[in-house]
Amino acid sequence: MNFFRYLSSRWDDLLELGLAHVGITVLAVLIATVLGVGLGMLVYRNPRARQFVIGTTSVFLTIPSLALFGLFISWMGVGTTPVVVALVMYSLLPIVANTIVGLRQVDPAIVESAQGMGLTRVQRLWRIELPLAWPVVLTGMRVATLITLGIAAIGAYISGPGLGNEIFAGLSRISSPNALNQVLGGTLGVVVLAILFDMFYVLLKRLTTSRGIR
Amino acid sequence: MTIAVEQLDVGLRRRTALGWLVTPAVLVAVLVALWLIVAGRQLDSIEERRVNLAFIGVAAMEHLTLTAVSTLLVLVIAIPLGVLLTRPSARRITGPALAVFNVGQAIPSIGLLVILAIVWDVGFWPAVVALVAYSALPVLRNTMVGIQQVDESVVESGRGMGLSRLQVLTRIELPLAVPVILTGLRTALVINVGTATIAALVNAGGFGGIIITGLVQNRQLVTLVGSVLTAVLALAIDYLGRVAEEVLRPRGL
Amino acid sequence: MTDTPPIKIRLDKLVKRFPGQARPAVEELSLEIPEGEILILVGPSGCGKTTTMKMINRLIEPTSGRILLDDEDVTHGDPDKLRRRIGYVIQQIGLFPHQTIAQNIATVPGLLGWSKERIAARVDELIGLVGMDPADYRDRYPKQLSGGQRQRIGVARAMSADPDVMLMDEPFGAIDPITRDRLQNEFLRLQAEIKKTIVFVTHDIDEAIKMGDRIAILREGSQIAQFDTPERILVNPADEFVSDFIGRGASLKRLSLSRVRDIEPSTWPTVTVGDDPAVARRTLEETDRGSLLVLDEHGAPRSWVTAEHLQRSSGIDGGLPVATVGSAATLSDTLNEMLTARYSTAVVVDDTGRYTGVVDIDTINEAIRGMRSAERERQRSSLAKGAAT
Numbered sequence: 001m002n003f004f005r006y007l008s009s010r011w012d013d014l015l016e017l018g019l020a021h022v023g024i025t026v027l028a029v030l031i032a033t034v035l036g037v038g039l040g041m042l043v044y045r046n047p048r049a050r051q052f053v054i055g056t057t058s059v060f061l062t063i064p065s066l067a068l069f070g071l072f073i074s075w076m077g078v079g080t081t082p083v084v085v086a087l088v089m090y091s092l093l094p095i096v097a098n099t100i101v102g103l104r105q106v107d108p109a110i111v112e113s114a115q116g117m118g119l120t121r122v123q124r125l126w127r128i129e130l131p132l133a134w135p136v137v138l139t140g141m142r143v144a145t146l147i148t149l150g151i152a153a154i155g156a157y158i159s160g161p162g163l164g165n166e167i168f169a170g171l172s173r174i175s176s177p178n179a180l181n182q183v184l185g186g187t188l189g190v191v192v193l194a195i196l197f198d199m200f201y202v203l204l205k206r207l208t209t210s211r212g213i214r
Numbered sequence: 215m216t217i218a219v220e221q222l223d224v225g226l227r228r229r230t231a232l233g234w235l236v237t238p239a240v241l242v243a244v245l246v247a248l249w250l251i252v253a254g255r256q257l258d259s260i261e262e263r264r265v266n267l268a269f270i271g272v273a274a275m276e277h278l279t280l281t282a283v284s285t286l287l288v289l290v291i292a293i294p295l296g297v298l299l300t301r302p303s304a305r306r307i308t309g310p311a312l313a314v315f316n317v318g319q320a321i322p323s324i325g326l327l328v329i330l331a332i333v334w335d336v337g338f339w340p341a342v343v344a345l346v347a348y349s350a351l352p353v354l355r356n357t358m359v360g361i362q363q364v365d366e367s368v369v370e371s372g373r374g375m376g377l378s379r380l381q382v383l384t385r386i387e388l389p390l391a392v393p394v395i396l397t398g399l400r401t402a403l404v405i406n407v408g409t410a411t412i413a414a415l416v417n418a419g420g421f422g423g424i425i426i427t428g429l430v431q432n433r434q435l436v437t438l439v440g441s442v443l444t445a446v447l448a449l450a451i452d453y454l455g456r457v458a459e460e461v462l463r464p465r466g467l
Numbered sequence: 468m469t470d471t472p473p474i475k476i477r478l479d480k481l482v483k484r485f486p487g488q489a490r491p492a493v494e495e496l497s498l499e500i501p502e503g504e505i506l507i508l509v510g511p512s513g514c515g516k517t518t519t520m521k522m523i524n525r526l527i528e529p530t531s532g533r534i535l536l537d538d539e540d541v542t543h544g545d546p547d548k549l550r551r552r553i554g555y556v557i558q559q560i561g562l563f564p565h566q567t568i569a570q571n572i573a574t575v576p577g578l579l580g581w582s583k584e585r586i587a588a589r590v591d592e593l594i595g596l597v598g599m600d601p602a603d604y605r606d607r608y609p610k611q612l613s614g615g616q617r618q619r620i621g622v623a624r625a626m627s628a629d630p631d632v633m634l635m636d637e638p639f640g641a642i643d644p645i646t647r648d649r650l651q652n653e654f655l656r657l658q659a660e661i662k663k664t665i666v667f668v669t670h671d672i673d674e675a676i677k678m679g680d681r682i683a684i685l686r687e688g689s690q691i692a693q694f695d696t697p698e699r700i701l702v703n704p705a706d707e708f709v710s711d712f713i714g715r716g717a718s719l720k721r722l723s724l725s726r727v728r729d730i731e732p733s734t735w736p737t738v739t740v741g742d743d744p745a746v747a748r749r750t751l752e753e754t755d756r757g758s759l760l761v762l763d764e765h766g767a768p769r770s771w772v773t774a775e776h777l778q779r780s781s782g783i784d785g786g787l788p789v790a791t792v793g794s795a796a797t798l799s800d801t802l803n804e805m806l807t808a809r810y811s812t813a814v815v816v817d818d819t820g821r822y823t824g825v826v827d828i829d830t831i832n833e834a835i836r837g838m839r840s841a842e843r844e845r846q847r848s849s850l851a852k853g854a855a856t
Binding site for chain 1: 324416
């Protein structure tokens with residue numbers, strides 16, 4: 001069957017899968033952002049702590065996704081949970097690393113003047129350092145999202161949600177005439193999502209970055 | 215996966231000699247623990263077919279070969295391409311070229327592998343193509359960044375001394391770009407180990423196959439063994455890559 | 468001692484020892500800072516002046532000793548609350564780039580819980596106070612301002628909650644000399660109005676002399692080599708360290724502290740435009756100066772004329788250009804003018820531009836002689852009183 005005819009017949013299924021894919025991606029990146037930015041804020045001033053956190057999160061990113069899934073399955077079963085946990089672990093490094101870099105890049109004179117004015121530690125972090133580091137943190141989130149989109153597709157193998165299911169469906173019926181269409185549908189769906197997320201991040205950056213530092 | 219993260223100056227100190235020993239020690243300890251777990255269990259026939267040294271050895275070779283061949287090809291293709299894209303004559307196509315590569319990065323690895331499997335064939339070589347396509351961007355980008363970040367004044371003094379453009383490239387820009395390029399290569403290596411794992415789904419062999427058997431046949435031990443071995447392999451290769459980076463870094467940088 | 472205002476800040480035996488250092492950065496420093504004055508902490512690099520200043524708002528915590536603000540011991544207690552009572556200006560300014568000028572200035576009042584209206588009014592007031600248009604600059608971002616403007620806003624921000632005390636760490640250090648001079652003058656004008664207690668750190672002795680009501684010259688370990696008014700330090704350096712630090716030309720520096728209106732100018736024979744040239748020639752013959760000063764109808768100096776000029780047809784209308792100084796000019800600026808002026812003489816004019824006298828090298832010499840004898844007189848009388856300097 002022609003690919004485009006295939007698309008028009010199955011677009012509602014693909015949409016549903018796409019939404020599920022978006023859902024799990026957003027969930028994972030959000031959790032990773034909360035955890036990662038928090039971690040970054042805790043350790044960015046301490047060299048040893050930084051080393052430990054960066055080292056640990058890079059180990060996560062180095063372990064191939066299938067292996068991580070395999071390790072989690074005995075513990076959490078198959079389905080969404082192990083996939084989300086793995087996705088969060090993968091997203092941590094870009095976000096933590098970027099948070100640390102972003103915070104360290106803030107001009108020390110600005111922090112000193114804020115301290116001299118009587119802003120407490122928390123006020124300084126929240127009102128001054130974090131907003132100034134935000135563009136860099138956003139970039140980290142963008143990288144994390146891209147990684148997550150790709151690995152979420154693999155997660156379908158262990159019954160995770162999303163477009164990966166189309167790809168694996170095509171793989172399992174590899175000799176059938178529609179196999180390629182299915183795989184293409186799933187694959188291109190992920191690419192489209194990646195482009196959409198990217199545009200979203202560009203917009204988000206514009207909206208949330210103060211005009212003073214653009 | 216991108217390498218933007220790798221280049222960030224997170225302010226880490228150089229490792230001490232002792233620091234370099236930590237990773238191998240930990241990996242060996244993990245392998246020993248795995249061995250102990252397996253040795254203590256009675257294996258049924260399915261498990262036995264997979265969890266034995268001979269089979270594991272073969273799988274390891276398959277995995278390593280796939281990784282090595284792909285990474286070598288990436289080296290040969292992406293580094294020269296990266297160099298070319300930094301030349302002034304290429305300025306106009308650099309932007310669009312990078313945009314295309316960036317979009318390419320968005321293609322899920324599993325998708326690419328399966329597409330190639332359907333369109334071409336299952337097995338080793340289609341998997342290699344997918345791995346190369348997937349890990350080329352980090353190397354490409356790092357090569358370009360590495361060359362572009364060479365201090366302008368150093369290049370200028372080179373031209374001023376009478377070195378030709380090519381000589382400046384080979385004697386000044388490339389050597390100074392080596393550390394960054396090596397990091398890109400290491401990243402590609404790690405990506406390839408990961409993608410090679412999934413490539414087992416399209417009959418390319420490797421440790422991924424063990425994991426898949428465990429999942430399909432519902433044998434937790436096999437899954438565990440496959441997963442741990444894969445993780446250890448990936449971390450070991452990453453470690454060796456870091457050692458190579460350190461050793462091959464030109465003095466004075 | 469001469470009349471000193473009440474003591475605003477008292478540093479009592481402050482010590483700061485950093486870990487791993489042989490000598491303390493600040494070795495038992497005791498200092499009393501009078502209210503409403505600019506106190507300069509000046510000394511060579513590494514002497515501890517910045518460390519000392521930063522202990523006042525506890526950005527650096529003292530190892531031992533006390534800090535008293537208005538006789539209240541603030542050495543312990545919440546440092547953030549203390550800092551909201553003290554204005555703080557640093558060399559790199561540190562404006563928050565992601566906030567507007569208004570938001571920057573509003574920071575501390577916001578922390579103190581002022582109402583929105585009060586804050587908005589204060590923001591506008593301060594922007595105007597530092598010589599900028601509130602309507603224009605209120606909503607701009609720091610990156611849109613020049614270096615001098617940023618420095619002004621930095622000062623405005625430090626004054627936002629109307630603190631009694633301000634700490635300034637080389638605030639004009641990173642600016643070009645021309646702008647710096649202007650900013651210093653403006654700041655002095657401002658201080659004359661607002662009369663805050665200011666602790667000002669600099670390494671530049673000339674800035675110290677210009678800006679300070681009192682100067683503490685510090686040596687290593689933040690030890691006071693001399694603590695006195697600029698005039699007395701210049702005339703009577705306590706020891707070799709101080710005189711070396713002042714550098715050559717202490718007398719010349721003295722001249723920057725006196726103004727033309729403080730001294731007795733000389734006179735010069737004048738003639739007015741429209742006068743009979745014959746009368747002018749006779750006046751010229753009767754004086755022992757070689758020329759006459761020509762004034763216009765309003766009495767403002769126009770030119771010098773010599774006998775030669777008077778013989779020409781142009782007569783009184785011709786002549787050589789005149790260098791003028793206002794009555795507020797410092798003697799050192801006047802000396803500058805004189806060195807390049809005709810007859811090495813500068814003509815003094817009042818606010819309307821009218822001639823009031825001239826200053827030449829003799830006038831300056833007289834002035835210096837006067838300063839020296841006044842100082843000797845003062846020393847004699849204070850020794851007689853038995854009081855320590």
